[in-house]
Amino acid sequence: MKILSWCFLRVAGLFSSGSCRMDHFGLSHILLEPDKYNPDTLDLLVDEEAREYWLNTCEKLTEKYVNFALLNNEDPTVEIRALKFKTCYIEALKEIRINPLAHGQLTIRLLLDINETCLRSQGFFDLWKQQKKCENEGALATFGARLAEIDALPDDRQRWIELTRGVLAGNMFDWGAQAVTSILDSGLYEALEKIQKRPWLYDGLDKWLDKLEKTVHHCAAVFVDNSGVDIVLGILPFVRALLLRGTGVILCANEWPALNDVTNVELEEVLQGASLICPVLAAALSTGDLVVRSSGQRGPCLDLRTISLGLCTEMKVRGVDLIILEGMGRALHTNLNARLAVDSLKIAVVKNTWLAQRLGGPLFSVIFIYEEKTAKT
DSSP states (O other), X not given: OOHHHHHHHHXXXXXHOOTTOOTTTTOTTTBSSGGGOOOBSOXXXXXXXXXXXXXXXXXXXXXXXXHHHHHSOOOTTHHHHHHHHHHHHHHHHHHHHHOTTTTSOOOHHHHHHHHHXXXXXXXXXXXXXXXXXXXXXXXXXXXXXXXXXXXXXXXXXXXXXXXXXXXXXXXXOOTTOGGGGGGTTSOHHHHHHHXXXXXXXXXXXXXXXXXXXXXXXXXXXXXOOBTXXXXXXXIHHHHHHHHHTTOEEEEEEBSSOOTTBOBXXXXXXXXXXXXXXXXXXXXXXXHTSEEEEEOOOOSSSOOGXXXXXXXXXXXXXTTOOEEEEESHHHHTSBSTTOOBSSEEEEEXXXXXXXXXXXXXXXXXXXXXXXXXXXXXX
16 A cells, blocks of 8 residues: 555544544533534535635645754654655645545644644654743743733733733744744744734623623633743733632643644643742642643644543533633634633634634734623523
């Protein structure tokens, strides 16, 4: 059998089986109607314009991955492995063009997952590992100063506005988005200048701020995105503010590496470093009010039906009443329309011009959706 056919069959096999899905088991405390949950925002089987755009975009991105692999790996086999990855992924995309129903579904999530599978098939299990480590260390160096800036603001409302802006600016640091290439070597403050000015495309900030004045959530599950500025200078100050209000926090990170997304193991290390700088985080870690858990995910998107059983159970035991989904993969490509059983925040910056225009806004439009728990009928 030709290597290309074998590679594609291996990819297809991973995505045709539903054996690892929990489906409706144990999800009633997370999803309002588990049997009606569909994580994907766009159906590329139905939307031909979107299908053509994303297939072309994914094919063009292969060069980015190949170039990054060649720059950051001294292994003498890297060149041939990178070429095999490229061939494997392009072959998979060609097969989808011929038969869009090849996997029974066709979504952005699937295309991104196939990309990761092709990378792993050639030994690229964590292409951005060293980059993530450097970015985490760099962000931690300015973590204390960022907290001091926020604490110096005159009142809670202004602090929460700045904390939210920090999460949005941090989310710009995404190695999977070509539109932000120019700021990846910059810092938080440059990113703060790039994000959309209010009113945002989806602007639920005032509703969220009003909720904070009336309610203290018991426990929040935060599904995080990127390493570096995103997790350290965006998410952790936000988490610290929740902890100071008396809200417990479960930080949910990928089980497997994907792009520059932080994994649960890496996040544990980041938190250890952050706790040496921030006594609030240190205390919460010691009491168990702040924990890191694997989300069970292998790619940059989020299917809540496939979160790990342990996390699903813990969310119920801890009484999670707030779910925060951060980033395009978790809050835009997936779960934008998901109806959750508890209060939720969906936060992302749209770092793709085509998608921003499709949603009716400019590049770097802001998605900040706060939805209160809907009573079950």
